Structures are given as C-alpha cells and as structure tokens.
Amino acid sequence: MEERHEKYRQILRKYWGYPDFRPNQLDVIDSVTSGWDTLALMPTGAGKSLLYQVPALAREGVCIVVSPLIALMKDQVDRLRSLGVPAAAVHSALSPRQIDLTLDNASWGDLKFLYVAPERLASPVFRERAARMPVNLVAVDEAHCISQWGYDFRPSYLNIGMLRDILPDVPFLGLTASATPAVAADIMHHLRMREGRVVRSSFARPNISYAVRRTDDKEGQLLRVLGNVPGTGIVYVRYREQAEKVAGMLSANGIAAEAYHAGMDMQRRAAAQERWLKGGTRVMVCTNAFGMGIDKPDVRVVVHYEMGDSPESYYQESGRAGRDGGRSFAVLLTGSDDRGRAARLFASEFPPIETITTCYEALFNYLQIGIGDGKFYTTGFDIFDFASRNRMHQSTAYNALKILQQNGYLTLSPVADNPPRIQFLVGRDDLYKIRIDREELDHILRTILRLYEGVFSDRLIPVDEGEIAYSSGYTPDKVHELLKKLWRLHIIRYVPGSRAPVLFLCEERLPVQDVYISPESYRIRKEMAARRLKAMDEYASGEGGCRQAYLRRYFGETDPADCGACDLCIARKKSGGVSGAASGPETQGRFAAPILEALAGGRKSVKEVVSLFAADQAEVVRAIDLLLAGGKISCGRDGKLGIKE
Secondary structure: OHHHHHHHHHHHHHHHOOOOOOOOHHHHHHHHHOOOOEEEEOOOOOOOOHHHHHHHHOOOOEEEEEOOOHHHHHHHHHHHHHOOOOEEEEOOOOOHHHHHHHHHHHHOOOOOEEEEOHHHHHOHHHHHHHOOOOEEEEEEOOHHHHOOOOOOOOHHHHHHHHHHHHOOOOOEEEEEOOOOHHHHHHHHHHOOOOOOEEEEOOOOOOOEEEEEEEOOOHHHHHHHHHHHOOOEEEEEOOOHHHHHHHHHHHHHOOOOEEEEOOOOOHHHHHHHHHHHHOOOOOEEEEOOOOOOOOOOOOEEEEEEOOOOOOHHHHHHHHOOOOOOOOOEEEEEEEOOOHHHHHHHHHHHOOOOHHHHHHHHHHHHHHHOOOOOOOOOOEEEOOHHHHHHHOOOOHHHHHHHHHHHHHOOOEEEEEEEEEOOEEEEOOOHHHHOOOOOOOHHHHHHHHHHHHHOOOOOOOOOEEOOHHHHHHHHOOOHHHHHHHHHHHHHOOOEEEEOOEEEEEEEEOOOOOOHHHOOOOHHHHHHHHHHHHHHHHHHHHHHHOOOOOHHHHHHHHOOOOOOOOOOOOHHHHHHHHHOOOOOOOOOOOOOHHHHHHHHHHHHOOOEOHHHHHOOOOOOHHHHHHHHHHHHHOOOEEEOOOOOEEEOO
8 A cells, every 4th residue: 555655656746746645635546546436525725636647647548537617628738748748638619620639649548638528528429539548537527517406517517427338447536626415426426436435525724714894895995905914815806897997906006916807818818827826916806717727825815805606616716725724814895785786696697488498599590500400519609799689688698598508408618719610601513613813722722621621511610720821831820811811702601710608509409499498407406596695695694603614514514613713703702702603503404304214215316305305405405415414314335315324
C-alpha cells in the first residue's frame, strides 16, 4: 500500500510540485485504481481534478472526462499540455474534422486525457470510437448535473449511462462539491455504479469567516469590507451591467478592480483574468461566468452583492476564498428589496408550459428547421435576436429554453467562441459549371472541398479558417475576405466566427402537440427550487444559527459544531448568550414513517421512494436527506436506499 502511495506522490511532485496529498485524496485515488466505482463529495478548492489526473497518469490508457463547460475544458486541456501531458477536448464548438482527428488520437493511445461535453456522448460516432479506446477511467465532473433533484440538472448528463454498456469494466468516478445526500444517491443510481464507494469530505471551511451585512448602501458597505480586509478579492454580482458599474465605482475609490462577464470578448476577459491572477488587479467584479477552474489560492475575501437562489451556488462561489488555508472572509450583502427581487426572479424562471411549447415552435422556425429534421444540429445562437424577432422578453425566452433543456430537447451552452460555418448553396455538379473569373476563388473552393466533407448538406458546418489558410497558402484575413466574396456570389452561405452561446439540438423537431413537458417533473423542480431559495433566505436571515453549521447541515452533515468565527457566533460570544436557532437537524416530519415503512419492504432508489407520494414531493426529498443525515437510512453502493442495519 505504502509503495503504491509513494508512486502517486511521485506523480504529484513531478507534475504539480506538491509534497503530499490533502485529506481524503488518496482514499479516492486508491478506490478508483482498485477498480471501484467511486463518488467523491468534496468542497470547492479540495483539488478534485487531481482525483482523476493522478490515477490516469499512473496507468496505461486514456481517461475520459465528462465536463459541462467548454471554457473549463479548454482551461484544463491547456494546463495539462503546459505540463507536458497530451490532452484534448471534444465539444460542439469544433468542426467535424477536428472532432474526428481528436477521437482518432484517443483511439490510437496518443492522448492521456479526453475531455468530452455530455451532449457529444449521444453521437454514434463517439460511441463507436469510445469502444476502441484504451480507457482506464471515466471521470464525471460536476456530477450533480445528472440528478433531477440537483440545482443544476442537465439531461445531457443522462447520456453518461450509455458508456456503461460500451466500457463495462472501466471504473467511474463522480466528482461534485455540492450534493445533498438525496442528490448523491441519485448520482450513483444514474451513473449505474456497481458496488460504488462514497468518499465524503467535511464541508467545513474553518479558515473562512461567513457574514451577512444588511444595508441599502451596498456601495458604501463594499468599500468598508474591502477596506478592512487586505488582499485579493472577488465580488459576485447578478448582471453584466452591475459588474461594469461596481468595478468602475471601486476604481474611482482607489481600489484596482476590473469587470468580468460573458458579454466581454475573449481577449478582454483573458487579459482581465491574467492581471487578477498575477496581482495587477486586486478585485474582480464578476457574474457567475467567472470562477470555474480558476486556481488562485490567496483570495482573502469573496463578496456577494445580493442574495443568490441556492446554498449550492453560494457555497461553491464563496468557497473560492482561502484555498491556501489562510484566514479569509465570505460576505453576503442584502438590501431591503433583495427578498422581493429574488421572488420576482424565481417567478420568471418557471413560465407556463404553454409559453414553453410556443418558444419551442418559434425556435425551430427561427432556425428554419422542419419537422423530422435537426437532430444533433449545432449553431451559435443569439438569444437577443431570437427574443426580439419573436416579441418575447429575453428572460422569458431564456427560461423557456432552459426548461426545454431540462426535458432533453436541446443544450444551450454558455457564451463561447464559435467557429465560422459554411454551407454550399449550389450542388457539386453545378459548382463545376459556374465560371469564376478569379483564380484565387477557384483555389479556395478546391481547398475547402479537399478539407471538409458535408459542405453540400442541408445545414451549416463549422470550418477552421486557420486550417484553410495553411492548406491554401493564403493568410487568415485573405481567407475571410474570399469566403465573403463567395457569399456575395451566392455560392456559399457563410456565417463568420462569433462569440455567442452554442445551441445543440438533442432531438429532431417534433410537431408542437407532441412536445411533452412533464407537468409532474415541472412541479417538482419548481418546488425544489422554491425550497433552495427558502434555505438561502434562512441562511441570510440567520434563522438557521451559525452560518457555517447551517451550510454543513444543508449538505447532510449530522450535528456540526458551531464555527465560532461567523458574524452570528462572534455576536453571541460578545453578548454572552447562546444561539437562538437549533444547531441539530430538524425533524423529518410526516414523511419519515412512511419512508421507513416503504424501505422495510426492500431497497429502493430515490426516484422510487418519491413516486410513492402523491403530493409535496420536494418535501419527501428533504425528508430523505434528513433520514440519511440522521443515520436512520443509508445509501448502498448501487445508489439505492435502505434502512440502516
């Protein structure tokens, strides 16, 4: 055992320069290298990427990593390549040729890590290639996205189960920083974990002091917080305009600050991030577009400018403070209108089902895709233009598309750098009959035909202007100019590269009467979202007692001790009083007895238990969480619940 551990430490020192592992990391690495399916529940900043990178490097073969964000995949691939480790990613922003070459390299054993967006797993091309790959591990990042009970459910994650049939003997590793016990059980069920092991780290962050400041002068309060806490900081805001405004206010008051949001172009975002990472900028004011995959250990303070909609997202974002173990602060600013604003936003997130199906029909009309067509279609998507043309409010369009995504019809990724796309408007035979006066146009056409298949199909396909430039001998600017000329001549349809969300259609277009949004699923998700919002409100109000203990109970820890360092604990010490809120978990309520009775008849999945109740199913899930946390029931290696022996 020790010899094996020393081998892992040598890999850790060679590639990352760390002398030893953090608590529980070796437990996870041991588990997957021994062939066990494993679910690792570890807080933000606990080094989750090492949990699959070290075991993959310790053995022959390639590690498939399923990840939801293109930007995060790019960051991880770039980081591994900088360490001399061959890695690549497959996602919807690549051309078919690029995807084909990457999958070939993985099949031939030329890669150690293949990052894959979950929607690509449904592709027959990927499944056929995966069966030929020498895979040593499948790692699922942000694994909570596979659970319909989670705060960020993505149906495309359900495709991961298909890999079980293709790679039956390969261990699976699920990774998440934010899963309640019921969500953890659901993850194991959907990943089809066989005798899976769970490695759970405490969600305690003893070096972080949590605090809430109630004020309608948020600018003044933010200046006071940053004036009292030296060092690097992050300020999370909800809107892009807020990011620019708050960054400008801080700069005007002598604090080096910059904005970061999805509306900025890639170069500007990258430059702002680099200045912040190197210490040139003290404070990054950002939306939730910032933070995933960012490794800056010395962040001393994270401020949320207003209350978010879930403890999961708040814990993950505030946990970017103090990764080096140094004393740090997580501060939430709440104003008199925050609760009302949160309620209005919540209401807008669940438009009527009739509005959702209307949006579905409008989307396919906008894309000019007919019934029975469009499966696996990918395009850059301008939601502002879509909403404007269909006379929808942008938030209505976005939330309707989000629910269509949750029901498996499409995937709308965050803003990404989309490649140019082309489509021939004339047939192959007609193309040779066209007289083109300029030799360079003929040359660029021949180059395109040599490089790309499918350009005569009925949809746009991605192309790489740099690749065309290299093969033709022209500069990229010249290629861009010639493609525009071919467009003006009506020989091709040309969509230049852009920065926009990527829309991926998971299924062909259906008649609108066949579009099914499960009313029961819709209701349950709405109830779960309401419960998360209520929990966040309880955290902000202080009803749950010690801030950190409240978050730990929410994530399933039993009777966590008060932290002694949050604003409520400090105030209690100063007053010589005791906490007004119970520190232990609340009772399981009226569902506990029937749940235990149901499990007495045999083990069941979370979904099976929930289906036994006709009403208030969100409350049932909460009761399951509390029974798990209280040790009355347990989750087995197969992801099923049973009465604890």
